Amino acid sequence: MATSAVARDVVFALRQKIAKIEGTLAERLEAPVEASQPSGLLVRRNGVASARDFFLPTGVERLDETLGGGLPKAALTEIHGTQTRNAGAAAGLALCLVSLMLKACQKPGALVLWIGTAEIFREAGLPYAAGLNWLFGLAPERLLIAEAPKPSDALWIAEEAARIDEIAAVIVELRGNPRGLDLTATRRLHRRAQEAGRPVLLLRQSAAPEPTAAPVRLIVTPAPASLRRTIAGPLAGSIGPPAVSVEIGKSRTALPGKFILEWNPNAHVLEERRDSPENRVAVVSPSRGRADSAAAAGTVLAFRPATDPAPGDQPSREQRPAHRRPRRAG
Known part of the structure; x- marks a missing residue:
């Protein structure tokens, strides 16, 4: 025994x-x-302890069930954007999650630290301070931005900032696949988030998939906006709330899933949209004030087989390729 x-x-x-x-x-x-x-x-x-002590529910029931309760509160979460032009969608989802985190932590003066390199801020831009309060309920003075010269410096700042009690969440935004962002570095960052008891979001732009220590990886791409909903129904020609397509690339439950999420800027909540072609508009609207676009191509027929050209159609000696010119004898 x-x-x-x-x-x-x-x-x-x-x-x-x-x-x-x-x-x-x-x-x-x-x-x-x-x-x-x-x-x-x-x-x-x-x-x-209940599951809410460890997980942050996103408010989307189907997404929370697939993730096994929501996003881990004290852990490293990876938000993956496949292309730099999708940086707005990935950063928007990160701000949505930060807004939910601030609402759950109940700290009036809690701060959010956004860390990035000069390269990523030059390519993807900085968060727009004037829209933070209205869209996400985040006052501009509560967002701190740190610009690091190298990715290794950004990771070091994130590890040290995770210890500060006044900071409720840390966002690390990096571009591509830097050499210092390996499994060891992300494991160290994940461990620091666990010890500090606060979330760290690893926002990756234009990066190829590679293993990290983050227990959850969300792959984010832009989604077509839906029509604005009114009492009388969808308003034709309008643009509804911002939407992103979120695919679960990695989770504790190992369950796949793909969702279209909309952010409600009035209630500051995430909602799932059952996508339908008749209730959405294009990501980029067509240009206005220009001539009609070219007509669609007609039926394509096979070309006739090549025949011997007429004597007058022969190219001159100077126009012939060098390898096809006749050789000199002798």
Whole structure:
């Protein structure tokens, strides 16, 4: 009996180490204290805590179910933009999540630190201060921006800033696949977020997929906006709330999913939209005040086989390619 108990302790310790490396919650590995305890609760050694203590619900029921409760509060979350021109969509989703985090933390003076390199700020631009308060409920003076000369400096700033109590969330925005952003660096950043108990968002623009320690990776692309909804129905020719397409590239549950999310700037909540072609407008509207576009091409017929050209159609000696000119004899 003693040997089996020791073996169970060793196995449990190994499972805890694996869970920490993978970024999952080791508390899920423990058995419930009582058999009658609800299965939806997470058990800790010092008591019982609900899933809301560990996860941030996005408000989209289907997305939260696929993620296993929402985004982890004290962890590294990767928001992946495949192209630089999609930087606005990826940054917009990051600000949506930050708005939800600030609403959940209930700290009036909490700050948000946005870290990036000069390269990414030059390519993707800076957050527009005048729209932060209206769109996301984030006062401009609560957003701090740090410009680092190199990606390694940006990661160092993020690790140190995660310790500051006045900062509620940290956003690290990087472009491409820098050499310093490897599995070891992201594991260190994820560990710092866990120790500090606050979220760190890794916002990656125009990057190729590569392994990171973030337990959740969201792939973000722009989505066509829907028509503005009124009491009488959709308003023709209008543009509704901003929308993004979010695909789960990595999560604790390993469940795939793709969602069209809309941000309600009045209520500051995320909503899922069941996409339909008749209730959306193009991402970029057609240009106005120009001539009609060219007509569509007609039926394409096969060309006739080449025939010997007439004597007058032969190219001159100077026009012939060098490799086709006759060789001199002798």
